Amino acid sequence: MKRRALLVTGLGAAGALVVGWGVMPPRDRLGAVDALPAEAGEVSLNGWIKIGADGTVMLAMNRSEMGQGTHTALAMLVAEELDVPLARVRLVPAGADRLYGNVATMVTGLAYFHPRDTEPGRETTPAKAGQWVVAKIARELGINVTGGSSSIVDGWEVLRLAAATARARLLGAASIAWKQPAGELVVRDGVVSHASGSSAHYGELARMAAATPTGEVRLKRREDWRLIGTAAPRIDAAAKSDGSARFGIDVRPPALLFAAIRHCPMIGGSAGAVDVAPALALAGVERVVRLGPYGGSTAALAVVGRTTWHAQRGADAIKVDWRQRPAGGLDTGDVMAHLEERARAAATNDGGFAFHSRGDIASADAGAVRHVEQTYRAPYLAHATMEPINCTARVAAGKVEVWAPTQVPGLARTIAAQAAGVAEDAVAVHVTYLGGGFGRRLDVDFVGQAVRIAVETGGRPVQLVWSREEDLTHDFYRPAAVAILRAGVGADGLPITLRVTSAGDAITPRWIERGVPSLAGPVDTPDKTTSEGLFDQIYAVPHQRIAHVVTLSGVPVGYWRSVGHSHNAFFVESFVDELAHAAGRDPVDYRLALLKDAPRHAAVLRLAAERAGWPGQGRSRPLEAGRARGVALHESFGSIVAQVVEASIDNGRPRVHRVVCAADIGTVVNPGIVAQQMEGAVIFALSAALHGRIDIVGGVVQQTNFPSYPVVRLAESPLVETHLVDSTRSPGGVGEIGTPPLAPALANALFALTGVRLRELPLRLAPQRA
Amino acid sequence: MEILVNGAARPLPDDLADPALPLLWALRDLLGLTGTKFGCGVGACGACTVHVEGEAVRSCVLPIGALKGRRVITIEALGSAEVPHPLQRAWVAHQVSQCGYCQSGILMAAAALLAKNRKPSDAEIDAAIANVCRCGTYPRLRAAIRSAAAALA
Numbered sequence: 001m002k003r004r005a006l007l008v009t010g011l012g013a014a015g016a017l018v019v020g021w022g023v024m025p026p027r028d029r030l031g032a033v034d035a036l037p038a039e040a041g042e043v044s045l046n047g048w049i050k051i052g053a054d055g056t057v058m059l060a061m062n063r064s065e066m067g068q069g070t071h072t073a074l075a076m077l078v079a080e081e082l083d084v085p086l087a088r089v090r091l092v093p094a095g096a097d098r099l100y101g102n103v104a105t106m107v108t109g110l111a112y113f114h115p116r117d118t119e120p121g122r123e124t125t126p127a128k129a130g131q132w133v134v135a136k137i138a139r140e141l142g143i144n145v146t147g148g149s150s151s152i153v154d155g156w157e158v159l160r161l162a163a164a165t166a167r168a169r170l171l172g173a174a175s176i177a178w179k180q181p182a183g184e185l186v187v188r189d190g191v192v193s194h195a196s197g198s199s200a201h202y203g204e205l206a207r208m209a210a211a212t213p214t215g216e217v218r219l220k221r222r223e224d225w226r227l228i229g230t231a232a233p234r235i236d237a238a239a240k241s242d243g244s245a246r247f248g249i250d251v252r253p254p255a256l257l258f259a260a261i262r263h264c265p266m267i268g269g270s271a272g273a274v275d276v277a278p279a280l281a282l283a284g285v286e287r288v289v290r291l292g293p294y295g296g297s298t299a300a301l302a303v304v305g306r307t308t309w310h311a312q313r314g315a316d317a318i319k320v321d322w323r324q325r326p327a328g329g330l331d332t333g334d335v336m337a338h339l340e341e342r343a344r345a346a347a348t349n350d351g352g353f354a355f356h357s358r359g360d361i362a363s364a365d366a367g368a369v370r371h372v373e374q375t376y377r378a379p380y381l382a383h384a385t386m387e388p389i390n391c392t393a394r395v396a397a398g399k400v401e402v403w404a405p406t407q408v409p410g411l412a413r414t415i416a417a418q419a420a421g422v423a424e425d426a427v428a429v430h431v432t433y434l435g436g437g438f439g440r441r442l443d444v445d446f447v448g449q450a451v452r453i454a455v456e457t458g459g460r461p462v463q464l465v466w467s468r469e470e471d472l473t474h475d476f477y478r479p480a481a482v483a484i485l486r487a488g489v490g491a492d493g494l495p496i497t498l499r500v501t502s503a504g505d506a507i508t509p510r511w512i513e514r515g516v517p518s519l520a521g522p523v524d525t526p527d528k529t530t531s532e533g534l535f536d537q538i539y540a541v542p543h544q545r546i547a548h549v550v551t552l553s554g555v556p557v558g559y560w561r562s563v564g565h566s567h568n569a570f571f572v573e574s575f576v577d578e579l580a581h582a583a584g585r586d587p588v589d590y591r592l593a594l595l596k597d598a599p600r601h602a603a604v605l606r607l608a609a610e611r612a613g614w615p616g617q618g619r620s621r622p623l624e625a626g627r628a629r630g631v632a633l634h635e636s637f638g639s640i641v642a643q644v645v646e647a648s649i650d651n652g653r654p655r656v657h658r659v660v661c662a663a664d665i666g667t668v669v670n671p672g673i674v675a676q677q678m679e680g681a682v683i684f685a686l687s688a689a690l691h692g693r694i695d696i697v698g699g700v701v702q703q704t705n706f707p708s709y710p711v712v713r714l715a716e717s718p719l720v721e722t723h724l725v726d727s728t729r730s731p732g733g734v735g736e737i738g739t740p741p742l743a744p745a746l747a748n749a750l751f752a753l754t755g756v757r758l759r760e761l762p763l764r765l766a767p768q769r770a
Numbered sequence: 771m772e773i774l775v776n777g778a779a780r781p782l783p784d785d786l787a788d789p790a791l792p793l794l795w796a797l798r799d800l801l802g803l804t805g806t807k808f809g810c811g812v813g814a815c816g817a818c819t820v821h822v823e824g825e826a827v828r829s830c831v832l833p834i835g836a837l838k839g840r841r842v843i844t845i846e847a848l849g850s851a852e853v854p855h856p857l858q859r860a861w862v863a864h865q866v867s868q869c870g871y872c873q874s875g876i877l878m879a880a881a882a883l884l885a886k887n888r889k890p891s892d893a894e895i896d897a898a899i900a901n902v903c904r905c906g907t908y909p910r911l912r913a914a915i916r917s918a919a920a921a922l923a
Contacts, residue, residue: 067869067905233865240870241861242854243805243845247871250804258799284786306786307799308808386809386817386871386904435807435871436904468810672865676910680868683906706814706902715896717908 098142149733231672266699284310294448359543368488387435476558493583630749637733681738789835
């Protein structure tokens with residue numbers, strides 16, 4: 001197993017190049033009917049599609065709905081190819097089959113390639129080969145992940161082909177039954193008919209279709225689409241406006257008990273002497289369970305009670321001698337100083353791992369007329385999903401049932417089996433709606449905890465709910481980072497050389513250790529997430545060295561919406577803006593000069609600038625007094641986004657009024673959902689840019705609830721506009737892509753407004769560290 | 771002890787009906803009314819907002835002992851499947867919800883606002899909806915409140 005892991009994570013290091021999984025035949029992923037068992041009256045046609053007696057189309061849903069609209073968008077792909085209204089597609093939970101794994105996110109997440117080597121149709125040979133190998137391995141592993149803005153990317157070919165194949169067989173059945181050529185059959189709203197008068201809905205044809213060979217399958221032509229490309233209403237909209245949508249925390253199996261948790265307040269610490277008597281003396285408290293570390297968590301005590309409140313009161317009453325971790329208390333001040341020291345050393349001696357090099361930076365530097373060097377910093381961040389961390393579990397008669405708001409049901413199953421000491425096939429995982437994910441629910445620590453507690457409750461189900469304080473103080477945080485950017489600038493003000501040296505912890509090896517330990521290698525291979533957004537930036541700088549120094553701070557780090565891009569975009573797009581101003585050039589024009597070989601990026605930048613009324617770009621629009629604009633452009637998850645932020649200073653604090661987004665996301669499945677995601681990503685990023693920071697002192701996280709970890713509310717929220725470039729390319733990601741450009745666009749606007757350059761997140765107008 | 775929820779007197783088990791028990795947990799864990807959400811436990815995020823005698827109240831910090839017979843309305847009774855509240859219609863029309871978790875509380879806060887003020891200004895909407903939404907549905911929920919207000923006017 002370890003060798004296989006090394007092969008996956010080591011491909012980038014070996015120089016093989018991969019992006020996308022287009023060479024992986026989607027036909028391999030159609031799956032057999034036994035992956036999708038049929039209930040009474042239903043007929044499975046492949047691993048994704050089954051048909052109900054009334055003609056309802058059922059889609060095996062492998063992805064988690066956490067707000068990003070993927071249930072609607074994936075169902076649209078199937079409705080389109082089967083010619084049924086969206087309301088006729090019913091989602092049924094996908095099982096644990098490896099068929100439902102996510103190939104796309106593994107391929108794009110585990111290996112690192114410069115975009116110019118992977119442009120569709122112009123991939124380098126090693127890129128193609130690497131793509132094939134990684135896709136094969138990802139398919140083989142079959143890890144089900146909702147993350148990496150990959151659900152549509154991964155499902156685009158597979159689901160349309162599965163639906164088109166089902167349709168071909170249903171038509172084949174009608175053709176045989178009616179003795180009419182399939183080419184003369186018409187489908188409308190799931191009813192097949194022929195001009196001779198024969199007519200039947202899918203439910204009437206399904207049984208025969210299951211015994212009919214597939215014949216020729218063709219995906220619909222783009223010009224025949226009726227649903228794809230429309231702003232179809234979300235299928236979860238009604239349930240999410242009347243309180244009936246069921247999240248993990250709403251699961252109510254009979255005889256349910258509730259559990260609260262208290263982790264050791266010092267991250268990585270443990271419990272020494274424990275006095276549980278004060279807890280057990282309280283009404284409504286049933287028992288106390290000691291929890292070791294699960295899936296990377298800190299050790300904890302759980303209290304089982306008759307309501308969440310009674311359990312929490314019990315947890316608060318326990319007297320514990322908490323113990324610091326053996327390595328001593330974590331301190332984010334020390335971590336930041338260490339990161340900066342490591343980055344500074346590496347910047348002077350070609351240290352760190354170079355994710356991208358081109359040209360000859362040392363000799364080219366001699367030709368520069370001057371150099372610009374700046375240092376940027378980003379803090380740790382928590383996810384703070386609105387639905388607090390929770391999981392419900394029942395352990396009875398050697399079987400385990402888990403209800404979890406999770407982005408990784410297969411990993412949840414594995415940790416549940418381990419926690420209960422049963423085989424994986426004795427575990428059933430039910431994925432509920434997620435009240436936000438943002439990457440937090442790619443970890444399964446809370447699943448292991450809940451199952452371990454349920455082992456102690458005599459077969460009764462138990463729902464573990466973390467308080468908000470436990471959530472904020474025991475998260476897997478977005479890693480802190482420091483980056484030193486240095487450019488050698490030519491006489492025209494454009495950079496000839498670019499040297500980026502960043503430092504910070506790697507997420508992926510830590511996540512593999514705690515979530516998929518069987519795949520953990522003996523050493524960490526370079527992790528793309530550390531340098532994504534830096535090494536793969538598209539500007540035409542002929543001589544580059546983009547390196548990262550990986551650190552091991554001990555702070556638990558995890559994936560956070562847009563991951564490395566979330567801070568790396570701030571570093572690089574702030575720096576480019578500084579170069580523009582140093583050259584006395586307009587920031588949009590300056591970027592366009594660096595995008596001569598990147599027409600798609602240039603088009604996105606121009607679109608945002610035009611729609612924002614940027615001076616010199618189409619119809620410029622004067623700003624209200626006291627406001628200024630800032631711009632940023634960033635590619636992530638296969639999509640390109642530009643944002644223009646309009647900001648002012650209000651009572652000494654930054655205020656964002658309007659954010660104009662332009663994006664090239666390839667083919668657009670649902671522009672309404674894309675706009676929602678851009679709005680959401682912008683506001684998520686704004687919370688981080690204005691307020692977000694996690695500080696750790698003596699191992700203890702200082703921010704404990706919304707009063708000390710503030711986020712943007714309605715009164716602080718800007719208007720957000722979204723404009724999409726027409727494209728016929730395969731779809732790119734959507735859910736995370738709006739987050740990276742916001743912080744630099746805002747910092748650039750604040751510079752335009754005040755002349756003060758803010759190089760540290762969150763953006764504070766008060767004097768920063770010298 | 772009994773509490774008056776959505777038009778019915780609902781008895782609570784004697785051994786658990788501690789007067790200090792926050793209404794949120796009585797609703798969710800004793801009465802099975804899970805539409806009202808837990809978000810922060812300190813009255814800071816508004817996910818748990820319900821109506822008590824028509825006022826928007828954060829139920830995570832309201833002990834049941836303080837109810838004293840006052841009437842509670844939760845999201846489950848804001849409208850019905852047949853006749854949704856105008857805000858619920860507007861929520862769907864404007865495609866407000868993303869993850870949806872905080873929306874019960876926001877809808878209840880908005881409904882309390884519109885019950886008293888059919889033409890709220892932006893500042894009045896800002897003041898009434900101090901809820902936290904991590905998905906960033908703010909621009910849409912403002913538009914939805916405005917269109918529901920117009921429908922009610």
